[in-house]
Amino acid sequence: MKWLRRGVGLLVVLLLIGAAAWWYLARDQRAPSTPVQREADAAALVDPARIERGKYLATVGDCAACHTARGGQPYAGGRSLATPFGDVPAPNITPDADTGIGQWSFDDFWAALHLGKGRHGQLLYPVFSYTSFTRVTRDDALSIFAYLKSLPPVNQPAQPTGLEFPYNVRSSLVAWRALYFKPGVYQPDPAQSPQWNRGAYLVQGLGHCNECHAPRDSLGGIEQNQHLTGGQIPQLDWYAPDLSTRSGGGLEGWSAQDVIDLLKTGQSSKGSAFGPMADVVRLSTQHMTDADLQAVATYLQALPPRAPAAPVAFPQAASHEQGGKLYAKHCADCHGDNGQGVAGIYPPLDGNTSVTGPTSINAIRSVLLGGFAPATAANPRPYSMPPFAQQLSDEDVAAVVSYVRQSWSNKASAVAPVEVSRSRHTPVD
Amino acid sequence: MIRPPYRRSSLRAAVALLAFCSAAAALAAAAPDTLEQRVAACTSCHGARGEGSPDGVLAPRLAGKPAGYLLQQLEYFQSGQRRHAPMEYVVRQLSQPYLRQIAEYFAAQDLPYHRWPQPAVSAEVLRRGEQVVLHGDPARAVPSCVSCHGDKLTGFEPMMPGLVGLSSGYISNQLVSWRTHTRAAEGPYCMGVVANRMRESDIAAVSAWLASHAPAADMHPQPAAAQTTPLPGWCVMGHSEVNP
Secondary structure (H helix, E strand, O other), X not given: OHHHHHHHHHHXXXXXXXXXXXXXXXXXXXXOOOHHHHHHHHHHOOOHHHHHHHHHHHHHOOHHHHOEOOOOOOOOEOOEEEEOOEEEEOOOOOOOOOOOOOOOOHHHHHHHHHHOEOOOOXXXXXXXXXXXXXXXXXXXXXXXXXXXXXXXXXXXXXXXXXXXXXXXXXXXXXXXXXXXXXXXXXXXXXXXXXXXXXXXXXXHOOOOHHHOOOOOOOOOOOOHHHOOOOEEOOOOOOEEOOOOOOOOOOOOOOOHHHHHHHHHHOEOOOOEOOOHHHHHHHHOHHHOOHHHHHHHHHHHHOOOOOOOOOOOOOOOOOOHHHHHHHHHHHOHHHHOOOOOOEOOOEOOOOOOXXXXXXXXXXXXXXXXXXXXXXXXXXXXXXXXXXXXXXOOOHHHHHHHHHHHHOOOOOOOOOOOHHHHHHOOOOOOO | OOOOHHXXXXXXHHHHHHHHHHHHHHHHHHOXXXXXXXXXXXXXXXXXXXXXXXXXOOOOOOOOOOHHHHHHHHHHHXXXXXXXXXXXXXXXXXXXXXXXXXXXXXXXXXXXXXXXXXXXXXXXXXXXXXXXXXXXXXXXXXXXXXXXXXXXXXXXXXXXXXXXXXXXXXXXXXXXXXXXXXXXXXXXXXXXXXXXXXXXXXXXXXXXXHHHOOXXXXXXOEOHHHOOXXXXXXXXXXXXXXXX
């Protein structure tokens, strides 16, 4: 019987360890406010200055981009966000009592933004970027909440989620959160300037830049040491570049002014915003104050240099001559014979990291889709690029993209027609 | 003879200045400050002045269409009420005031119309097409085309598009788009109702007759005041009933 007692004892110990781990990971970290605090929060919600500040912060956080369906009411939700694990519809965050956040207290809102937990304690799917928003201060969160509460309520029920098993089991998030989520408000670094700290706060927190500009692993998580090092955006199939402006960085050679120009106007002397970044500029960053833009630029300029990639001698594409002819015919009028572009209008291609980036997907899709730079207050009538999907074959696009990636000072790999074929879908939302 | 050095340096400066100016001119020439240059994403398919793609199907003519109609279509591509992925992508980043300028640019282009080659359909089909265009299909409560698009079929300012000068393929694509909800409108939704009531064979007949119809002497949309015939009661611009 000794073996039985020992076996049961071991089982009990294992169960206890398991239960402790479960409690540790799943414990409700909500610390409800005191009644005094709750009263103060409620009073703050109707302060017009705070509502105005909240509007600005909600714009910086680009909340409306996800929480608005195409052609729908702002913040009323309904936009379906595609993830590799299934589609998640963004909820209604207008103050409608039945379908929105009308019955939410600030404690509820804070739990969502800071802890990634819903009103009933349920774990939220991290397509809602609480991995970044947890850095937002309580005071800023209160302002955003005040603004959302001031919006006209819209009655729009939530759409069902389209997640597949096992991702539709919310408790599976316990493990995910243990791996990738560390709650905590941004802590200023006293060794850095206030401007750097403001930039870090905006980039790491509300701006949630890292959610696109970092690689995601097979579970959709981002490793801590990959901060802003660039990555392919799941489902959208654009490459969000590394944001270091120093040696080996994805924005190598970008000045602070270049960063500010891109975020404010949609284009800079180094390149234009396109794809999802054009949305970000149009809806969010063009509205940021000059001081905040300067802070973001200061922070990005201070990101560390990246280890230079081992020099690889890429063999020249067999299609180089053909690519050159296509370039002269279709591209040179605007981008120049030597890929120099036209200052303030057409981006240069020589030395442009969007062209030479770790993958060729941005260059391929830009050629296929063309399109306008975002219309912004500073650039209300942007110039545009013709879409070439209708005109050029996979072979032609591969030839011209390879040519651009391997001309002037550009030294990158050639592109195969099959890569073009894979990128021929046109995003509509 | 040795020239004084200052003359050589001033000559050099003059040459440098000239080179700089011509370089600047070359750069400026690369990007004229015109709307035509700005909207290269539109004109590569629709033609520099909106004359449409050579086949008239891939990209329709925009030149001379009512500005209000063009703006509305651009906004529908933004909101997804009209679906065509390349158009939806191209207009995505633009503001309403800029869309209006673009619509007005193409509306203002005054270009001659050319007749499309006679579609390969029988005389009987063309007669049926003419019948529906001019008189509708009363048995199915389909109003005539002319009752809304005008007796000259050139449309009305500011919202009603003309139907002549378009290819048969483009017109039939649009009628089918109304039926499949890849083309829609907030109101009036009359065309959705009409297209759904039409016989499929009549879509082909109407498209063929419209494309082969000789362009009017004056192809401009008629002024709004010229729209004297009342639209069908259930299909008034801005107020439509889906189930009349």
